[in-house]
Amino acid sequence: MSHAKEAELFNKDEAKVNWHDQALWFVRNKRDKAAHTVKGWEDLRNLASAIKANVLSNLDDYLVQFEENAQKNGIQVHWAGDAEAHNKIVHDILLQNNVKKVVKSKSMLTEECHLNPYLEAHGIEVIDTDLGERIVQLAKEPPSHIVLPAIHKTKEEVDALFQKHLGTVPSHGDPRYLTNEARKHLRDKFLKADAAITGVNFAVAETGGIVVCTNEGNADMGVHLAKVHIACMGIEKIIPEEKHLGVFLRLLARSATGQPITTYSSHFNKPVQGKEMHIVIVDNGRSEQLSREAFRSSLHCIRCGACMNTCPIYRRSGGHSYKATIPGPIGSILSPGMDLKKHSSLPFASTLCGSCSDVCPVKINIHEQLYQWRQIITKNVKQPVVKRSILKMAGIVLANSKLYGFLGRSSRFMLKHLPKSIVNSKINTWGKARDLPKVENDNFEDWYKKRKS
Amino acid sequence: MKVGLFIPCYVNQLYPKVGIATLELLEKLGVDVDYPTGQTCCGQPLGNSGYESDSKGSCQLFVENFKNYDYIVCPSGSCVYHVKKHFDILEQTEDVVNVRNNIYELSQFIFQVLGKTNVGASFPYKVGIHKSCHGLRGLRLGSCSERMDAHYSIEESLLKEVKGIQLKTLNRVDECCGFGGTFSIFEEAISVKMGKDRIQDHLSSDVEVITGTDQSCLMHLDGLINRNNQPLKVMHIAEILNSTL
Ligand code: SF4
Numbered sequence: 001m002s003h004a005k006e007a008e009l010f011n012k013d014e015a016k017v018n019w020h021d022q023a024l025w026f027v028r029n030k031r032d033k034a035a036h037t038v039k040g041w042e043d044l045r046n047l048a049s050a051i052k053a054n055v056l057s058n059l060d061d062y063l064v065q066f067e068e069n070a071q072k073n074g075i076q077v078h079w080a081g082d083a084e085a086h087n088k089i090v091h092d093i094l095l096q097n098n099v100k101k102v103v104k105s106k107s108m109l110t111e112e113c114h115l116n117p118y119l120e121a122h123g124i125e126v127i128d129t130d131l132g133e134r135i136v137q138l139a140k141e142p143p144s145h146i147v148l149p150a151i152h153k154t155k156e157e158v159d160a161l162f163q164k165h166l167g168t169v170p171s172h173g174d175p176r177y178l179t180n181e182a183r184k185h186l187r188d189k190f191l192k193a194d195a196a197i198t199g200v201n202f203a204v205a206e207t208g209g210i211v212v213c214t215n216e217g218n219a220d221m222g223v224h225l226a227k228v229h230i231a232c233m234g235i236e237k238i239i240p241e242e243k244h245l246g247v248f249l250r251l252l253a254r255s256a257t258g259q260p261i262t263t264y265s266s267h268f269n270k271p272v273q274g275k276e277m278h279i280v281i282v283d284n285g286r287s288e289q290l291s292r293e294a295f296r297s298s299l300h301c302i303r304c305g306a307c308m309n310t311c312p313i314y315r316r317s318g319g320h321s322y323k324a325t326i327p328g329p330i331g332s333i334l335s336p337g338m339d340l341k342k343h344s345s346l347p348f349a350s351t352l353c354g355s356c357s358d359v360c361p362v363k364i365n366i367h368e369q370l371y372q373w374r375q376i377i378t379k380n381v382k383q384p385v386v387k388r389s390i391l392k393m394a395g396i397v398l399a400n401s402k403l404y405g406f407l408g409r410s411s412r413f414m415l416k417h418l419p420k421s422i423v424n425s426k427i428n429t430w431g432k433a434r435d436l437p438k439v440e441n442d443n444f445e446d447w448y449k450k451r452k453s
Numbered sequence: 454m455k456v457g458l459f460i461p462c463y464v465n466q467l468y469p470k471v472g473i474a475t476l477e478l479l480e481k482l483g484v485d486v487d488y489p490t491g492q493t494c495c496g497q498p499l500g501n502s503g504y505e506s507d508s509k510g511s512c513q514l515f516v517e518n519f520k521n522y523d524y525i526v527c528p529s530g531s532c533v534y535h536v537k538k539h540f541d542i543l544e545q546t547e548d549v550v551n552v553r554n555n556i557y558e559l560s561q562f563i564f565q566v567l568g569k570t571n572v573g574a575s576f577p578y579k580v581g582i583h584k585s586c587h588g589l590r591g592l593r594l595g596s597c598s599e600r601m602d603a604h605y606s607i608e609e610s611l612l613k614e615v616k617g618i619q620l621k622t623l624n625r626v627d628e629c630c631g632f633g634g635t636f637s638i639f640e641e642a643i644s645v646k647m648g649k650d651r652i653q654d655h656l657s658s659d660v661e662v663i664t665g666t667d668q669s670c671l672m673h674l675d676g677l678i679n680r681n682n683q684p685l686k687v688m689h690i691a692e693i694l695n696s697t698l
Contacts, residue, residue: 003640004639004640004641004642004643007640007642007643008641008642011642011643011646014646017646021650025625032598032599035601036601038601041601042600042601042602310599312628312629312631312647313640313643313647316643316646316647317643348503348636348639348640349640349643350633350636351586351629351631351632351633351634351636351644351647352501352586352587352633353586353590353629353633354586354587354590354591355586355590355597355599355628355629357590358590358597358599358600359599371500371501371539374501374502374503375500375503375504375505375506376503377503378502378503378504379506383503387502387635387639391498391499391502391504391507391635392504392507394498394499394507395499395504395507395508395510395511396510397493398462398493398494398496398499398508398510398511398514399493399509399510399511399513399514400493400510400514401491401492401493401514404462404493404494405491429638429641430637430638430641430676432641432645433641433645433676433677433680434645434648434673434676434677434679434680435675435676435677435679435680436676437467437468437672437675437676439467440469440470442469443465443466443469444460444464444465444468444469444472444473445460445465445488445490446469447469447472447473448472448476448488448490449490
């Protein structure tokens with residue numbers, strides 16, 4: 001189903017749309033306030049963008065440097081070309097260590113690779129330990145947001161879900177009670193896990209260490225209790241030096257949730273004695289995106305989610321309407337690179353308002369890339385006949401003054417003289433909820449000519 | 454200084470009064486304005502729909518029509534933005550480069566080229582500004598709420614000088630109205646919802662007249678207001694700046 005159809009369904013419940021819109025606008029507002037407290041915020045964005053551009057143009061060297069340093073620290077490094085290879089590598093590590101139960105902290109990459117179903121099919125239990133992630137996991141849904149995975153769920157819905165799966169008592173969606181119950185449930189899972197999987201926010205080439213940001217401390221808890229730690233990262237997560245964390249950590253927390261700093265910025269530089277630490281470095285279409293010059297900077301993304309919170313369409317259509325691992329504006333420029341046909345409606349799910357590009361802490365020109373994808377999609381994916389022929393025809397008419405003058409006049413004539421019931425009827429999508437403009441006697445050009453003579 | 458007036462296709466056909474106000478206002482300010490007949494469109498509807506390559510003919514015609522003017526002025530930020538940003542699909546001849554450099558949105562032209570803020574208008578109503586996205590974030594007619602730059606706004610600077618006007622502050626100062634060209638048709642549900650939400654913000658902020666620099670956004674909002682019989686009027690900024698009520 002196209003984004004437009006999904007969005008139409010979501011909009012059947014206007015009260016829910018309003019609630020969703022306001023919940024995310026609240027986060028956007030909080031971000032504004034937090035960003036305002038940083039002098040030189042715009043300089044920081046420029047710096048972050050420049051660092052990422054440097055990383056992407058020297059990615060091969062940085063990756064090798066990172067691998068060497070990580071190995072020196074006793075970390076085992078693996079390379080995966082695609083999602084399948086990634087899943088297999090993770091599974092093999094788990095097999096070698098005889099792991100049956102895994103706890104996982106938030107990682108969009110493992111979502112992208114569909115790691116959970118893969119491991120479950122091989123008889124391994126995977127528990128998402130981020131509260132939001134656990135909620136959507138229990139609901140058997142994908143996350144609808146990359147930072148706030150369960151933002152589409154009301155507290156009452158979470159209440160019902162916990163009653164069913166965790167045996168809680170009805171609480172009218174009391175957040176304190178529900179969080180406490182989740183904590184008890186997860187604590188048990190933490191204690192019994194044999195391995196912990198985490199994502200990676202930043203991989204420092206200079207040190208070979210990684211940084212994982214969480215608000216719940218669940219990455220630390222998982223890693224410290226289990227004997228095996230597997231960290232999964234896309235190739236673009238590299239930053240050159242440790243000091244660059246000062247730029248990115250400041251931007252990330254404020255852009256994501258309006259916090260001055262994420263509660264836990266956990267640095268993992270080497271395995272604890274007697275334990276194992278693995279890093280799986282994944283390409284899965286990234287080097288191809290890197291080769292597309294117009295879309296290269298989409299790989300700057302630090303997954304803060306700010307472009308989603310600010311996007312007026314995302315807020316009113318919900319993350320699931322995008323039918324992609326990464327929803328919202330950034331997802332709409334990444335996904336077409338993975339599967340052009342499947343995601344061909346996404347670059348059109350935008351008014352090109354540009355709010356995403358201005359909010360983005362690493363200055364990705366998201367709305368310009370949406371425009372560029374549109375040009376590619378109309379050439380490569382079959383478009384609805386009506387849309388194609390009308391726009392092709394418009395191209396011819398608008399290049400010809402006389403034809404344009406004639407058509408403009410006749411359509412104005414029709415608008416003016418057709419009964420309102422036809423003009424505003426079902427075949428006219430504009431007129432479903434909006435009136436058409438009232439037509440005046442002359443157009444501007446007629447008026448101008450008369451005035452001149 | 455010879456100024457060529459560009460009246461976007463839909464303004465020419467559907468909102469002649471906006472074109473008239475623009476022309477009269479510029480003349481009042483002592484500008485020598487000419488309207489080259491035979492002009493059509495900047496090609497934006499095609500480009501934004503993914504048919505940029507089919508728009509080359511209309512872009513070329515645009516350059517032909519306007520290449521001999523010192524400045525090109527247009528009462529629509531999004532058309533100006535399109536010429537500046539997307540005419541890179543044409544061969545960059547001297548004419549094309551000049552046209553792209555010399556085109557201005559109306560309020561931007563008054564503020565930046567003529568250096569004026571007071572145009573001698575009066576308009577005794579409560580007004581809310583709809584900051585159209587392509588003008589705001591494309592042409593940077595003002596600071597946007599996402600960036601942490603110092604606050605400025607060309608529309609506000611001009612409107613503040615209008616006698617009797619009361620400018621109202623909105624809850625969301627620069628959210629998109631949901632028009633978005635063909636988006637308004639192909640993503641109808643969201644487009645309508647976004648428009649409704651913008652209108653509600655103006656209503657809650659005690660606004661009587663919504664104004665802006667882009668008639669296309671205003672057309673979308675006006676269509677909703679009329680359908681729902683809401684107590685709001687919509688006027689292009691040229692109409693207010695040309696008003697002597
Ligand atoms: S594109 Fe920018 S704003 Fe969006 S998630 Fe990535 S870093 Fe954040």
